[in-house]
Amino acid sequence: MKQNTKKATTDFGYKEVPVEEKAEHVANVFHSVARNYDIMNDIMSLGSHRFIKKFTVQLTALRPGQVVLDLAGGTGDFSLQFSPIVGSKGQVVLADINESMLRVGRDRIIDKGNLSNISYSLVNAEKLPFAENSFDCVCIAYGLRNVTDKNAALRSMYEVAKPGGRVVVLEFSKPRKQLVSKAYDLYSKLWPVAGKIISGDSESYQYLVESIRMHPDQETLKAMFLDAGFQRCEYHNVMDGICAIHIGYKDAT
Amino acid sequence: MPLNLLLSTALSSAELILNKALTLDPSSKNKLRKLQGNIFAINCVNSGRSILDYSIFITVLDEGILLSPVITDEANAEISASANVLLKLLLAKDKSNIIRNENIQLKGDASSIQDLQAILLELDIDWEYQLSKGIGDIPTQTLSDGLDILKNFISNSAASLTTDIDEYVHEEKNIVPTAAELENFFQRIDQLRLNIDRTESRIDNLKRNY
Secondary structure (H helix, E strand, C coil): EECCCCCCCEEEEEEEEEEHHHHHHHHHHHHHHHHHHHHHHHHHHHCCCHHHHHHHHHHHHCCCCEEEEEECCCCCCCHHHHHHCCCCCCCCEEEEEEHHHHHHHHHHHHCCCCCEEEEEEECCCCCCCCCCCCCCEEEEEEHHHHHHHHHHHHHHHHHHHHEEEEEEEEEEECCCCCHHHHHHHHHHHHHHHHHHHHHHCHHHHHHHCCCCCCCCHHHHHHHHHHHHHEEEEEEEHHHHCEEEEEEECCCCC | CCCCCHHHHHHHHHHHHHHHHHHHHHHHHHHHHHHCCCCEEEEEECCCCHHHEEEEEEEEEECCCCEECCCCCCCCCEEEHHHHHHHHHHCCCCHHHHHCCCCEEEEEEEHHHHHHHHHHHCCCEEEEEECCCCHHHHHHHHHHHHHHHHHHHHHHHHHHHHHHHHHHHHHHHCCCCCCCHHHHHHHHHHHHHHHHHHHHHHHHHHHHHH
16 A cells, blocks of 8 residues: 555555445446446356356365355355355355445345345455454455455454464466466457446446455465454465455464 | 365366256255255365365255365264275175275265265266256157167267277287287296296206206
8 A cells, every 4th residue: 555645545446546446336336237247257268257266165175064254245146056065054145345346235135035145244354344254255256456454454364264264365366377367368358348248337447456466365365364354364366367266364373 | 285266167067967967867966955954075085196185075055065174063974985996886786895994094974974875976967858847758769769879879880990990900010019919929928937937046056966
């Protein structure tokens, strides 16, 4: 976070905006993309986001009866996968800061007939309104980079995780190979164009591209996990590091 | 072993197929309910070949099963063996024979892991019935007959193609020798080796005498 003489600012894509305005800017982006979010995901990731999400679900290592927080869960993709795993004795909380995204997710889940073990919560990831030690697992997928104060969010997630619990973060990261990096850069330049055609909004997708570039790389995020209090942290690169899945453990002792 | 997307995708595909099959066979699904909440671990141990060292965890859920490469708790039952022994165990009818004779380690409640395997292997899906629900009885019968004809045609064609290729390569083009020629060649090598051995011992004998 950079400090200028008047106001503290933070990144919003490549732009610098006052800290208190980033959440509002991000909210506008997601209000705009909510309806076509899943279609755009398919286009931007060439369908691979489905496999990556499944991999993330496996890494959460959830078991029947556990309680899981699907943070920045938006359109409910993850909650729908968590729900049958934790079963009738478990609980899934779908949480998002953005009302439009949460509404799309809730409608989608109810339309699929799932009324049993998913509840909904409009929350700010930096100040989670849950009791300490509540969740066996907190999962945030493609959400952390949009949070204004990522360190505060990680600390808050650590707090609400049960001792012995874990926090799983799926996020874009830095490709390890130059060639992959170049190809990916080139491809992502097309996203705003696709966004313009499909949802008539290229700016929001331009922000997505820029925010991915500004997000900390694998090792930096790992260091942030350890700073937030996690005893152990490991990460798995996906597709050469285009995405990375970080897992932080809150030890039972 | 670093977990990778490929293994994960393979597992989730297998999980999808098994769960789909379970929904199509209600009696197996009922049997599976008795094992609900159990976690089974399958450890594939191949010393020196780390690429084949992995563990798969099977969790029995309310509805269906979950396959996963990681787990946070201990499994109720664990089975560890090398890849080929695991494959043998999966395919064999008489499992106790393999468990006695091969190097397999079982931990925990081994009988429930056998129950699970029996349920998954005995999945009996009436494909024609499932299909007829979607497209009706007569089209299903026609399709089924058509598939039988296609299956016969493919297996016959494959057999005759194999024979033709065999003949072409061996007899017409003479690219590789036939089995009989090879047999003859090996016999001659054996004969030659024997002759050399005899000559060698004869030379030794002559050296000793003169």
